[in-house]
Amino acid sequence: MDAKTILKKLDRIEGLPTLPAIAMEVNQMLLDYDTSINKLSKILVNDQAMVSKILKLVNSAFFGFRGKISSISHAIVVLGFNTIRNAVVSVSIIDAFSSEEIFDGFDITEFWKHSVAVAVTSKHLAEKSKIHSADDCFIGGLLHDIGKVILIQYFKELFQKVCLSVKVNNQSFYEAEKSEIPVDHTQIGGHLAKKWQLPAGLVDAIRYHHDVRPSVNDLNLLMIIHVADIIVNTHGADSKAKLKLSDIHPDAVKVLRGQLGTVSDWYPEVSLEIESACKFFLEK
Ligand SMILES: [Fe+2]
Ligand SMILES: [Fe+2]
Numbered sequence: 149m150d151a152k153t154i155l156k157k158l159d160r161i162e163g164l165p166t167l168p169a170i171a172m173e174v175n176q177m178l179l180d181y182d183t184s185i186n187k188l189s190k191i192l193v194n195d196q197a198m199v200s201k202i203l204k205l206v207n208s209a210f211f212g213f214r215g216k217i218s219s220i221s222h223a224i225v226v227l228g229f230n231t232i233r234n235a236v237v238s239v240s241i242i243d244a245f246s247s248e249e250i251f252d253g254f255d256i257t258e259f260w261k262h263s264v265a266v267a268v269t270s271k272h273l274a275e276k277s278k279i280h281s282a283d284d285c286f287i288g289g290l291l292h293d294i295g296k297v298i299l300i301q302y303f304k305e306l307f308q309k310v311c312l313s314v315k316v317n318n319q320s321f322y323e324a325e326k327s328e329i330p331v332d333h334t335q336i337g338g339h340l341a342k343k344w345q346l347p348a349g350l351v352d353a354i355r356y357h358h359d360v361r362p363s364v365n366d367l368n369l370l371m372i373i374h375v376a377d378i379i380v381n382t383h384g385a386d387s388k389a390k391l392k393l394s395d396i397h398p399d400a401v402k403v404l405r406g407q408l409g410t411v412s413d414w415y416p417e418v419s420l421e422i423e424s425a426c427k428f429f430l431e432k
Contacts, residue, residue: 151331154303155339161302171240172344188229189220192236201239202232210424230283238267238290242429245297254300254307260430263290265384268422269376272414276407279368288353288373291346295337295354296321306331322358334358360397371400375408383415 149157173191192199199220206223207215217223224232246256267289274285299307306329313324325332338355349366353373356364360374378396382389391411393401401408 149330151335154331155335158298158302158336158339159343171237185221185224188224188232192220198236198239202235205235205239205428208424208428210421210428230281234283234287237287238429241291241294245294256297257430259293259296261426262380262384263293264425264429265380265419265422266290266292266373266376268425269379269415269418270372272418272421273372273376273404273407276414277372277404279403280366280372284347284350284369285372285376288350288369289376291337291341291350292354292357292373292377293333293337294340295333295335298336298340299333332358360400362399367399368403371397371403375400375404379411379415383411383419387412387416387419 192202202220202223203217205211206217206227207213211227213226217226220232242260246260267286270285270289271282274280274282296307299310309328310321310324313319313328314321317324317327319327322332322334334355334357338351341351341354347366349364349369352364352366353370356370357373357377360367360370364370375396379391382391391408393408396408407414
């Protein structure tokens with residue numbers, strides 16, 4: 149099977165995960181400038197489980213309002229449309245892709261921990277560098293490896309082949325994909341994101357996070373996700389580890405120089421934020 153055949157097969161799979169309906173609706177609505185707080189609250193009110201999760205989120209240590217926000221419309225006023233949209237999309241996606249039975253034998257919680265860590269780190273990089281909206285970077289980080297989930301769910305043999313090669317040849321997952329199978333998680337993830345009608349910049353950030361190309365839509369978003377992934381992979385396990393700048397695309401090194409130079413100073417604080425985000429998004 150070549151990459152084209154695999155992506156075609158992906159299109160034909162019935163029951164291929166869709167972006168959960170409510171997230172899709174909220175996503176569409178926020179592309180429309182006329183959306184009012186009222187309209188958005190009305191949609192959310194139809195999903196009480198979502199409402200209580202969002203209220204729990206805005207009142208959590210993550211945002212720091214500590215029990216002061218009691219309604220969705222208040223949450224939108226305080227945090228803004230984008231933050232609420234991103235919270236809804238994040239919660240829906242994690243919920244849709246967390247069933248332990250489907251991912252039998254694969255630690256899906258570890259997968260989401262990595263994704264949440266990249267999301268929080270991307271948000272931090274965006275805030276400090278001021279080169280992108282922090283909210284969009286959070287979503288990009290959360291979704292960057294989504295192709296892996298599809299690989300596990302629908303192409304298990306290919307996935308196992310990659311895992312074996314990671315162990316035996318001591319390679320990164322991406323290197324093993326390149327040498328062992330005809331398609332990789334960035335191609336699958338990009339394909340899926342397009343199907344979900346996510347913004348073009350987000351599709352490209354998922355598609356090229358291991359292979360930065362200056363010609364993409366929204367290069368700054370891509371560079372932030374690319375760098376955050378490498379920071380998390382380096383510092384996640386060992387806070388004293390040294391970043392290898394040669395792994396990072398030179399344009400990204402230039403643009404994010406200030407943040408890269410001081411990473412060991414700020415990462416400990418960011419890892420506390422990662423912990424609190426994991427608590428919210430992953431605790432059942
Ligand atoms: Fe990746
Ligand atoms: Fe990753």
